Amino acid sequence: MKRTEKSEILEKAAFHGLDHAFIFSKGYSSNFEISPYTKREETMSKILCTMLTNFVKNGDPSTTRFSWPIFSGNSSQYVSLDVPLKLLEGEIHFPDAQFWNTEAELITRYVSKDSETDLDPDADxxxxxxxxxxxxxxxxxxxxxxxxxxxxxxxxxxxxxxxxxxxxxxxxxxxxxxxxxxx
Incomplete structure (x- = not known):
């Protein structure tokens, strides 16, 4: 996948593995290329590298300009990985959670609750x-x-x-x- 100035696809949504191009290289990953590598993307790369390094060294991804709060089950704050980094209030919104709910329901249909009864996977x-x-x-x-x-x-x-x-x-x-x- 290659993004040019005309295509705004990658700016609107992130997909699995997108962070590799920002952490391990200057915009290139084995399955896509970010070209041209803008100033904003270079800033994001520096932020992600710093956060990852700090987390590996200290267990805390905070940077000099941004303090990442410690997670607690009662907290309703989360970090938005964007330039600049933002601490947002409220529950994390998972727009595609319905997929996992449906998937879990389908899996439980085929997993028997007790070992004596076997369900026929071809039944439905x-x-x-x-x-x-x-x-x-x-x-x-x-x-x-x-x-x-x-x-x-x-x-x-x-x-x-x-x-x-x-x-x-x-x-x-x-x-x-x-x-x-x-x-």
Whole structure:
């Protein structure tokens, strides 16, 4: 992914791994590049590097200009990682928490509460999903049959080569060597 001045995608939202380009390099990561690296992004890079270094050294990510408060379960403050750093009041807003709620519900459907009852993971599948699953299973079995056939062919070839080598005239005992005995 490459951001230019015309594209504002990266300025509106952060995604997993975006911090790597600010911490480990000057705007480049293995899967995307921030180009051009602006003054604001350079400032963010310095802030993140300083905070990470302080946290590793002291267990406190605070910088000289910003004091990161110690977390407590009763606190309703959180830090916004932006230029400048801000301490915000209120609960952290998770806009995509519904995804995890739905995911947890789906997982609990397939995890049995007691070990005696096993739930059928295929029970809630549609016909199309069953066809796809069946095709996947058939292809998996076909792959293993192919692997077994190839391994048998390879071993047969190795056996043939060993047999052929043993029948080679070069491997016969020498019977034409005469040794003269001194009298």
């Amino acid at each position: 599948l549609t016909n199309e999903e069953r066809v796809q699953l069946s095709a996947y299973r058939r292809s998996w079995y076909a792959l293993w049959v192919l692997v077994i056939i190839l391994s048998l062919l390879i071993w047969a070839f190795v056996g043939y080569c060993a047999y052929y080598k043993s029948k080679s005239p070069r491997n016969r005992p020498y019977d034409n060597i005469l040794i003269s005995k001194p009298n």
